[in-house]
Amino acid sequence: MDKTRWYKLEDVERLSAEEKIRLTQEYVNCGMVKLFGLLGLDKIWASSAEGMYITLSDGRRILDMSGGNGVLGLGHNHPRILKARIKIAQEKRLEFCKAFISPYVAALAANLASLLPGDLEYSFFCNSGAEAVEGALKLAEKHHGLSRSGLVYTDQSFHGKSHAAMSVSSLDDSRKNFKLLERCYQVPYGDAGALEQLFIQHCKKGNDKPDLCAFIVEAIHGTRIIFPPAGYLRKVRELCTRYDVLLIMDEIYTGFGHTGYWFAFQAEEIIPDIVCYSKTFGGGKASIAGYTARAPVFLKAYGNTGEALMHSSTFSGMSEECATAIEALNIFKDEHLIDRAHDSGEYLKQQLRNLQKKYPERINDVRGRGLLWGVELKPPMEQVEQLVAQILPDKSPILSTLAGAIVLAELFHTHNVLAYLGFTRRNLIVFSPALIVDKKELDRAVGALDATLSLGWLSLGRSFIARKVLK
Ligand SMILES: Cc1ncc(COP(=O)(O)O)c(C=O)c1O
Structure with a gap:
């Protein structure tokens, strides 16, 4: 540990990904860093965020369908x-x-x-x-x-x-x-x-x-x-x-x-x-x-x-x-956001139910109200579980929600869509976007989930592992 280093606010903006990870490991919570790493999210940092979008330091624009786990009803940095x-x-x-x-x-x-x-x-x-x-x-x-x-x-x-x-x-x-x-x-x-x-x-x-x-x-x-x-x-x-x-x-x-x-x-x-x-x-x-x-x-x-x-x-x-x-x-x-949430929610419900009909072998349940929706996935094949278990630390909480983790990572890394997944949720991918979300953004998120589920567990599991191994 190098305890001689002192940070000014402007230094924080210039921290490299490696330094950010090291400081978090040494001074905040090393287990948490490992968990972020499993989803390939440890090196990610956002340079800014506005409305429905997060702009990453590498320039990628992420559609934020997580709504900050319920915090961002008005989106990021509402003017x-x-x-x-x-x-x-x-x-x-x-x-x-x-x-x-x-x-x-x-x-x-x-x-x-x-x-x-x-x-x-x-x-x-x-x-x-x-x-x-x-x-x-x-x-x-x-x-x-x-x-x-x-x-x-x-x-x-x-x-x-x-x-x-x-x-x-x-x-x-x-x-x-x-x-x-x-x-x-x-x-x-x-x-x-x-x-x-x-x-x-x-x-x-x-x-x-x-x-x-x-x-x-x-x-x-x-x-x-x-x-x-x-x-x-x-x-x-x-x-x-x-x-x-x-x-x-x-x-x-x-x-x-x-x-x-x-x-x-x-x-x-x-x-x-x-x-x-x-x-x-x-x-x-x-x-x-x-x-x-x-x-x-x-x-x-x-x-x-x-x-x-x-x-x-x-x-x-x-x-x-x-x-x-x-x-x-x-x-x-x-901005009549409560009515808007109701109307957008009805649209999202329909789109997600269509997806459930399309993938009955992958989706267990679709449930929600307004703009709070969960897609509960069926657990992946045992073969995929065994494959992924080889690269996971013992007793990783991710194994109890593996389908969710694999899909969440694919949505983020391939489609630039951020959803939410909690470890206690057991394969429940949550879309709880800000109430300002529009129809095009809902279509984009559901389209990304559609493309992800069309790949099948084995292919998704291999991409998940490849991302981890390549890091
Ligand atoms: C329903 C409910 N109650 C209480 C809490 C606790 O809130 P906090 O994390 O701000 O303490 C949460 C957090 O997610 C929650 O979802």
Whole structure:
């Protein structure tokens, strides 16, 4: 390790691919570098990004259909978002101060109250999805008191990687390595009957209310794009009301238009007690997240002066972050992006379903809503698995999602199309483009997937290996 080297900002722009990799290996995370290397993405760097496109340092233009895993609802560097941030900086607005009440926080919270249904009115802003979930869980516990602090979550859930969020995230593979929060109970996703049974079991003798404070759930499970049966959320809302358990909707992945609604829970016209959001909320630039709670829920927990600062965070309410989110919400409205997501989504659905009919032996399922779509691939032939296993490090997580990895790499390296694949998704190629995507771009992405699948597993597997070996 050469600890004598010191970097200025202009040095960063000139880092070679090799130096970038070495520094990441030595000072950030060597395992992560290997994972990127398996997909041939370790040496890639982007010189700029605009709208639906990323321009790489070698000049290639990549169509970004990943939407930054839900962050880029407005695409890369939306001009109005840049302008709003530059304005705040140039006018030297007060960025950070805990001594005064922020007009940006106030206006952003008012906009959310106007956007959300019913009495969802009190908002808290923070910096990450897990932090929003953490805040929502604490609010529920404070609302009901320590004797009712049990939490309910589903077997198809991911709510973040902080300790509490991880304790209610069944799909976080790393959970087994950590001590989880006690009194967290799992129910099958989509099964309202099982939820009611759990509520009944937790009603102590002579009490008609369970010792539970909240049920946390996604309207559509975003990580694996899984839908509960129609009517599930309405039933869940009814049960939570009857048993006085707070309903927390996690809209961190699905919020702000991705499913053709402002929030995915609106498809069933329910009003949750608390809603968590993040990702697209920051307009692709700000790391901002938050929760909004129904007025009586918030006021019971934190309504007194003595409790007003019980839940807070240093970076909560930074001016530029909140101003960015205010501008993002205005862009959504002015550009009618929610309707646009719905219409583009119907088109994408049709194109992907056509592909499913064309390749029944390769595609297991196509599912989604709005502009959040997943193509679940069938696992490749054993022969391909054995071939690829020869070049992989032991226990590589890529083997559990090999078809997805092979297709993702081919889309990127041959067709300049970036899709998304998560290791917990098991061969699910995800297209969740920005809501500004046009028909030509959707055609290009589906065309690239068509050309890729037409090659067959053996040929795709060989290209995957060749790329790795040639590196
Ligand atoms: C549904 C859902 N909840 C919570 C989170 C956690 O958000 P963060 O990574 O910002 O902590 C994610 C992240 O992908 C998510 O998809």
